[in-house]
Amino acid sequence: MGKRALILVEGHSRMGLQYVQAAQRLGLHPITLSADPAQYDYLAAKRIETIRVDTDNLDSLIRECSRLSVAFDIAGITGFSRNDESACVTAGKLCQHFGLPGPNPESIERCCDKFTQRQFLARAGIPIPAYRLAVNATDVESCAAEIGLPVIVKPAVGSGSVGVRLCRTADEVAEHTIHLLSGKHIWQSSPRILVEEFAKGQLYWADIMGDQVIGIGTAECGPPPHFLSHECTIPAPLNDDEHERVADLSLSCLRALGLGWGPTGIEFRWTKRGPVVIEVNPRLHGTPTPQLIQLAYGLDLITESIKLVIGDEWDLRRRHSQTAAARFLNPDCDGTLDWIDGDGRAASIPGVAEVKFYVKPKTPVVRNGDYRDTIGHVIAVAPTSAEAEAILQRAVESINWVITPIPPLGEQE
Template sequence: RSNGPRFVEATQHLGLHPITLSADPAQYEYLAAENIESIHVDTNNLDALIHECSRLRETYDIVGITSACEAFYATVGKLCRYFDLPGPNPVSIERCCDKFTQRQLLAEAGVPVPAYRLAVNATDVENSAAEIGLPVILKPVVGIGSSGVRLCRNVDELAEHTSYLLGGKHIWRSSPRILVEEFAQGPYYGTDTMGHELVAVGVADFGPPPHFVFREYSFPAPLADDEYKRIADVSLSCLRALGLGWGPTNIEFRWTKHGPVVIEVNP
C-alpha cells in the first residue's frame, strides 16, 4: 500500500503501461484513484499467474515483472525465468527469505553473524537460549516487517514470547520454526545496494525494546572512511554468499565491539 504508487509512477515515467496482478485489488486505493489497470488473480498460484501473463502477452509486449513486496519476490523471479525476462534468481531469493538458511550460508562464507539456533518447540527455544546466553532475539524463520521479532531479556520474557509464537496468536507464513539469536548490541546501520553496487549507508533509530520498530532512518550515516569500507566489503560479501546481485537488496547491521555484524539480508 505504501510503496506501490512509487512503482506505478516510475513505470509511467518510463512511458510504460503498468498492470497490477492482485488477489485483492480493492485494498490498493491508488489503483482506482489513478485509474490503473488491475487483474484479480490468486498471487499464491504460479500457474494462474503464468496464465494471466500469457493472456496479457496476446495484447501487450511485457518488458518486466516485479513486486513491491518481498513475500512475492521469488514468484517474480520464477515468472521472469518463464517469460525470459530479466529478474532475480528465485532460488537465491527463497534461500535468503529463510532466515535460518540465510544464516548458514553467510556463516559458511565467513560473514560475521550473531550466534544462532533453530527451534521448533518450547524445549528447543529454552535449550538454545541457554546455550547462547540471555538476552536473545526470537524471530520467525520466515517473516517480514519485524513481525513476531522480540528481545527476550530473561526466562519469563522467553517463555511469554515462545507461547505467543507457538500458541496460535502469531500468523505463520510457513511451518512454525523459530530462530533464536544472540542479541548483537551496538548502533544500527543499513546498506542499500542495486545490482553489485552499494548505493547508500544509513543509520536507524528504534522505538523502545523489546520490539524493533523503526522511528527514523538517516542518510548518509556518519561513518569514518575505514568504517564505511568495512560495511561496504561485508555488504558485497553477503551478495556473493547468497547468490544475489540483481536488483535492490537491503542489508542490516549492528556495529558491535567486533565491528559490523549482519543482522539480516532483505532481498
C-alpha cells in the same frame, strides 16, 4: 504490438504508488496482479489496471501473463510486498519462464528464510549473531539457554519486525514463544522460530543496486523489547575506514547468497567485534528509504530498478550529496485516533521534504511493536545531519494527534 506493460506481482501499501508512477513516467502501462487488490488503496484511486489472481499459484500467474501478452508487449515483471518477499520469488520465476530480465529466484528464496540465510552467511565466514532454529517451546527454551540471555526470538520467515522480540529473561522467552505458537501470530509457512544472540551496537543499513553500494545510513529503533523504527538518516556518520568495512561486508553478503542482480537492502549492528550482519533483504528497503536516497543523492532507485527489469540501461550516478533524515510518528497508546493535524504547518518549514500520515481519523490504533504501529513520517533534507535533525524536531513538534484509549474491559458500556 500493444502497449509496453510492466507486470507487478502484488503491491505495497506505502511504496506501490511510487512504482506505478515510475513505470508510467517510463512510458509503461502498469498492471497489478493481486490475490486481494482491495488492500492497496492506490489501485482504485488511480484507476490502475488490476487483475485478481491467486499469486501463490505459479501456473495461474503464467496463464494470466500469457493471456496479457496477446494484448500487451510485456516489457518486464517485478514483485514486491510489505508483508513478505514471496512475491519477489514468484516474479523471479515468472521472469525465468518468459525469458525476461530478473533475479535468480533460488537466491531470493534462500534470503526469505532467515535460518537458511544465516547458514549461507556463516559458511562464508561473514560475522553474524549466534543462532539456533526451534520448532516448539521446549526447543526455544533450550536454544536460548545455549546462546545465553538476552536473545532475539522471531519467526524464521517474515519482515517488518513482525513477531520479533528481545527477551531478557527465561520468562520473557516463554511468554513470547507462547504468543508466536498460540495462533496470535500469522505464519507464512510452518511455524519455525529463530533464536539468536542480541547483537548490541548502533544500527546501520546499506542499499545496493547490482554490486554497487548506493548509500549507507543509520537508524534508531525501539524501545525494547520491540524494534519499531524511530528515525533513519543517510549518509551515516562513518569515517572512510568504517564505510569501507561496511561496503566490503555488503558485497561479501551478495557473493555468499548468490545475489547481485537488482536491489538489496542489508542491516548491520556495529558491535565490539565490528559490523555484524543482522539481515539481508533481496529488495529495496521500504518507505521512506527510497525517498531519502533520492533527496541525499539525486538518485531514484525505484525508477532505476524498473529500468533493469525491462532491460534498459540504468544510471546510478549521484547528482549531489546532502543529508536526508526521516522521523516516524509512533503512538504511545492503543485506542481510536480521534484526530491528527499539523501536516500543513510541518510541510511549510524550510527543509521539510515530505509529511505523510498513513491513517485517517477514527481509525483504531493497536500497537504490535512492528511497522504496523507507525501512523506517519516526516522527511527533512539539509547540508548536515545536525541541521536535518533540528528541522525534523521542529516539524514533529508542529504535528498533534489525540488517541482515545480503549477503556478496561470492566469499564466498557
